[in-house]
Amino acid sequence: MQERHGRGCLFKRVWIKTGDAVEVNEDISFVRDGRRAAVWILHRVFKTQSYADILLDHVLEKISLSSKERALATELVYGTLRWLGYIEWILKKLYRGLWKSVPPLIQRNLEVAVYQILFLSKIPEYAVVDEAVEIAKQTHGDQWPGRVNAVLRKLLQKKENIESLLPDQKNLFQRIAVECSHPQWLVERWIQRFGVDRTMALCKANNQKPYIGIRVNLRKTTRESLLEEFLQMGIEVELDPFLPEFLRIRKSGDIAHLAPFQQGKCTVQDPSAGLVAHLMDPQPGEWILDLTSAPGGKATHLAELSGDQVHIVAVDKYLHRLRMVKENAFRLGLSSIDCVVADGTGKWKPIFDKVLVDAPCTSVGIFRRSPELKWKKITKEIPKICQVQSRLLESAAQALKPGGVLVYSTCSVLEEENEQRIEAFLSHHPEFQIESIAGKVPQEFISPQGWIQTWPDLHDLDGAFAVLLRKRGCVL
Structure with a gap:
């Protein structure tokens, strides 16, 4: 972190990750509490198309805040993102003028204030308004405080009849x-x-706050032992009803700082993602290719289920992403994963018993965990993403031995990324067929067509898709 002095106050410049890259941000001179941190983080989410969790981790690591203020910043960031469509509609009705002409930091400031007024109750409304006005002064001088005050005062007048502002x-x-x-x-x-x-x-x-899925590393502990360990730490935790190596944490701090995580006893993973490794059913001695491996959640799960007795080739185009796979494998005490820097859509020799295509996707299934994704221009990205998914399937087909297994998965619920991708693939590859997955995963997740589809509303899981394909022929 670099520091410099100017205009009578201390300025800090923070390193953050934008997607996978790291860049130096603009100054964050006014960040001194949770509310200001939330405004600034939301500003960066939309300015740089960054992920909120990455920004939160990096900013809260660099800015000295109390645990109470850190919790407030987290609540305000995720709450505002979840309800942004509703909040923006209200603000556009209340603001006299063109909303697009409002400076981005003022927009974020107002959005956070509206979220506090409409969805939270611990902080008095007058204090919310006063803070929003003060932030406007700090970021834009005398030009905007009056207008911020007027909009929020108008909201307080309309609050009891807020439905009159809706479509x-x-x-x-x-x-x-x-x-x-x-x-x-x-x-x-x-x-x-x-x-x-x-x-x-x-x-x-x-729009619900999600629990944290915890995958227990059964090579180091048992689910019951880890459950008890978490309970003794005062953490709200329960057994996952679907998979025998998963827990669900309802409330906790940063999992990465807890001793069980650092000791390699567990990994953060939604149970919907855990279904994929059960589909693949890794057996000792098998060669498995993971074409889009980073950060390694599914590769390490495969290694754990096999007792670390498989040979996993974990592929990613970027070395810094593969370092995450290596770090996770080391923390979990796994030695069966070899990392290869390569393009997963490239050419492969047919030497693998099983291939996993955990395809890049729109992530429409994980809105409750990453609500900022709702506001990205997803429709423009879908055709390009589908092309990549199809190329990965072609590479997987090439890499697989006759008689081998291909598992395709996404964290999306869009048909063109899921069912339509598989139907298109099968129409060009008659040597593949959908294989029954009965007995591998709970029956309630299996569609009539034979693939997995999970839903937040039906299963309290992330939205996800997975299918098991078998390549016809005798195993060489």
């Missing part, structure tokens, strides 16, 4: 999109696919 019920798609704080294009899709009631239930589930 008319006649415009069903827009009303549900705003009320449930989801992008309208996705609401339209889901209503056409599932109907209104299911769509609203799915949106509601996406």
Whole structure:
């Protein structure tokens, strides 16, 4: 961290990750508490298309805040992102002028304030308004404090009749999109696919605070022992109802700082992602290719399930991402994973018993964990992402021995990334067929077509897809 002095106050310059790269940010001179940290982090989320969790980790690591202020910053960042569609609609109704013309930091400041007023109750409303005005002074001088004050005072007047500001019920798609704080294009899709009631239930589930999935490293401990260890630490934890090596933590601090994590007894992973390793059913001596491995959650799970007796080739295009795989494997005490810097869509010799394509996707299934993804321009990205997914499937088919197994998975619930990808692949590869997964995973996750689909509203899991394909022929 670099420091310099100017204009009578201390300025700090923080290193953050933008996606996978690391860059130096602009000054964050006004960050001295949780609310200001939230405003600044949200500003960077939208300015750099960064992930909120990465920004939170890096900023809170560099800025000295109390545990109370850190918790407030986290609540404000994720809460504002979850309800941003609703909040922005309200603000556009209250602000006199073109919302796009409002400086980004002022927008974020107002959004955080509206979230506090409408969704939280611990901080008095007058204090929220005063803080928002003070932040506007610090970031923009005398130009914006009056307008920030006017908008928020107007909100307080309208609070008891807030529904009058929402879209008319006649415009069903827009009303549900705003009320449930989801992008309208996705609401339209889901209503056409599932109907209104299911769509609203799915949106509601996406807006809930998620539990933290914990995968127990059974090579170092048992699920019951780790459960008891967490309970003794005062952590709210329970058994996962679906997979025998998973727990669910409802409330805790940073898991990475807890002794069980540092000792390699567990990994943070949603149980929906854990289903993939059970589909692959790794057996001792098998050669497994993981074409998009980083950060290594599924590769390490495969190694654990096999007793560290498989040969896993973990592939990623970027060395710094593969370092995460190596670090995770070392922490968990695993030695069966070899990391290879390569493009997963390249050419491979047919030497592998099993291949995993955990494909890059739109991540529409993990909105409750990464709510900022709701507000990305996903529709423009879908065709390009689908092309990459298809190329990865082609490479996987090439790398697989006759008689081998290919597992394709995503953390998306969009049909073009899931069912349609597999149908297109099978239409060009008659040597592959969908294999029954009965007995490998709970029956409630298995579709009539034979693949896995999990849902936040139906299963209290991340939205995810996985399918098991068998390449016809005798094993060489």
